[in-house]
Amino acid sequence: MFSNLSDRINNTIRKVRGRGRLTAQELDGVLREIKLSLLEADVHYKVTKSFVNKIREKAIGKEIEKSLSPGEVISSIVYEEMVHILGEKNEALNFSGNPPFVIMVVGLQGSGKTTTTAKLARFLRTKGRNPILVSCDPYRPAAKQQLSIMAKRVNAAVFENDGSSAVDTAKACLKFAKQAGKDVIILDTAGRLHIEEDLMQELEEIKKITSPKEILFVADAMMGQEAVNIALEFNKRLNLSGVIFTKIDGDARGGAVLSIKSVTGSPIKFIGTGEKVEDIELFHPDRVASRILGMGDMLTLVEKVKQAETKDTDIIKKLKTRQFTLDDFLEQIRKVKKMGSLAGTLKLIPGLSKIRLGNMEEMDKETKSIEAVILSMTKEERKNFRIINASRKRRIAKGSGTRVPDVNRLLKQFNELSHMMKGLNKRKAMQMMQNLGSYPKMF
Ligand SMILES: Nc1nc2c(ncn2[C@@H]2O[C@H](COP(=O)(O)OP(=O)(O)OP(=O)(O)O)[C@@H](O)[C@H]2O)c(=O)[nH]1
Ligand SMILES: [Mg+2]
Known part of the structure; x- marks a missing residue:
């Protein structure tokens, strides 16, 4: 995007x-x-x-x-x-007043509501909240089941109320949450069009009964401006508190993301960056703007790296000291596996957004053979890959069960990467960063 x-x-x-x-x-x-x-x-x-x-x-x-x-x-x-x-800055979720806090998740069919509900639950759990999820979709037979499966993945509780209407389910869940000490209720509603009057009324009724702190419109970024128009209609009926853009990882042109706040007045609070439950990020206008302007997204990267609990030899530190060895590469690949896609993470590094991501995405799948190749190198080779001559390559290929071209390809990619890493330290990149915003000095 x-x-x-x-x-x-x-x-x-x-x-x-x-x-x-x-x-x-x-x-x-x-x-x-x-x-x-x-x-x-x-x-x-x-x-x-x-x-x-x-x-x-x-x-x-x-x-x-x-x-x-x-x-x-x-x-x-x-x-x-x-x-x-x-939208200037990230708009946090509103947790003012007394719990339980209700978050209503609304939007068109297939926009990513159920996935986002689970992602939010996971996110909130990392912030010390104790959410309960409930499917207010009595229409699609598999809807409840889908939510239960996803909830299990994020270790969140689910409220079930078989055979009830969406409104009754929401009401019953509210009562239950109070008794059970759950502080956040996330209502996953059925997908609907704004022109479906009875279904829009249903949402208004749920809103009336549960007094949600947040009504979040889930917008599929792939829909482009149409998503903005529909958000506008939902906003008229429900007074949305925020928007979550999903499928940011797709090849949408991004105009909807840039327009929605100005057109609807609703801030983007989160973005969905993939199908997995961890693929959600707080939306930071300054970081997205710097990403668009080609400076990468250093701060998001820093946060991601922190989340994966990397303390010592992380990429940022390597950038500072201008050393980046094959050992670091191996370590990063292993950490990145924990964090999500390698390509996704590399895109966040200034300058690397231009790297051939096709190759990088393939590399995600090839992490195993990369690990094997690097592990077959000696300590010296990992420190200084330039000493790896033809006979060493043959030895490494044999040791890792790969072929010499595989070793060559890995070295080539590593070489490109370390060049780009070094490029980051150029004065010009520094000036760009400082000119363009409130960035702390990073290297
Ligand atoms: N690539 C990508 N896919 C996503 C993202 N969010 C959701 N999806 C996918 O979009 C599809 C629909 O997601 P759901 O969460 O079922 O959508 P929904 O809005 O709950 O659908 P209905 O309940 O039928 O209205 C699924 O295949 C998800 O995996 C995202 O951020 N990125
Ligand atoms: Mg759903």
Whole structure:
């Protein structure tokens, strides 16, 4: 997601980066390019228009005020505006008042509600909450079962009330949760269209009875602007407290994500990044903006690495010290297996978003043979892969049950990776990071 938009905007900015001045005509050209990039990424036309107008206003003001280079001015303004339209900061779930806190999960059929319900339960459990899940879907026979299976995966309790209506089930669950000391209830509702009047009324009734702290609209990012239009309709009926975009891992252009806050007023609270229960992240506008602008997402990575309890030789530390050996590579691969996909994680590192992710994704599947190859190397070889000559390669291939081309490929990929890691330390990357936002010094 966002890769085309990211490429286009960055190319546009790059063109004016080295320039001393920017004429009004040139500024117009840059803004026109940015506008086209946004429209092409499926950003809502109204959002695009106001985005470009704001950049124009600010660019003119800033250039007079300070003698920065046009590239610096434009990139920092684009970053600021992008953070703004994405919602400024992460909006936390509302847990004010007395428990149990009800979270209603609503949306179209197949948007990812049940999966997201389980993901939320897992997330909340890591925050010390004790959630109970309930399927308010008496219509689809397998719906309850699906939720139970997913709940088991995340070790969360499920409330069952066979044969009852959605409203009665919600009501009964509320009563039960109070007795059972559950502090959060997540209501997984049936998928529906906003034009299905009886089903929309059902949601209104559940809302009335359970007084939810959160009504979260689950939007499928792959649907593009249509997801935004439907969120708007749900918002009219239910006054949504937030949106969760799922399937961010797909190849959607991303315009819906950039538009939804401005169009509906509802903030994006989380994003779903895969089918697995751990594939959920808090939505951080600043991090997403920096990802779009090609600076990777250092802070999300830091958080992920922390979550996997990596304390000592993590990637970040290696970046600091500019050493990255095959041993670290092996260690990362093992940790990454815990964290989720390797490709997904590598995409978060500034500069690596451009790496051939096709290869990286394949590598995910090949972790076993990578492990075997690295483990067949001597200590010295792992420290300095350049000493691995043809005869050493033959020995390693034999020892790991692979072939010499496999060893070559691994070394080539490792070489590319370590180059990119080093590239991160370049002064320019530093300047970019500092120019564009509130980043702590990382290396
Ligand atoms: N790639 C990807 N797939 C997802 C994500 N979230 C959900 N899915 C998939 O989307 C499909 C539908 O997910 P569900 O959770 O069953 O959707 P739902 O909204 O509960 O569907 P209904 O209850 O039938 O309305 C499943 O195959 C999920 O694995 C995500 O973030 N990324
Ligand atoms: Mg469902």
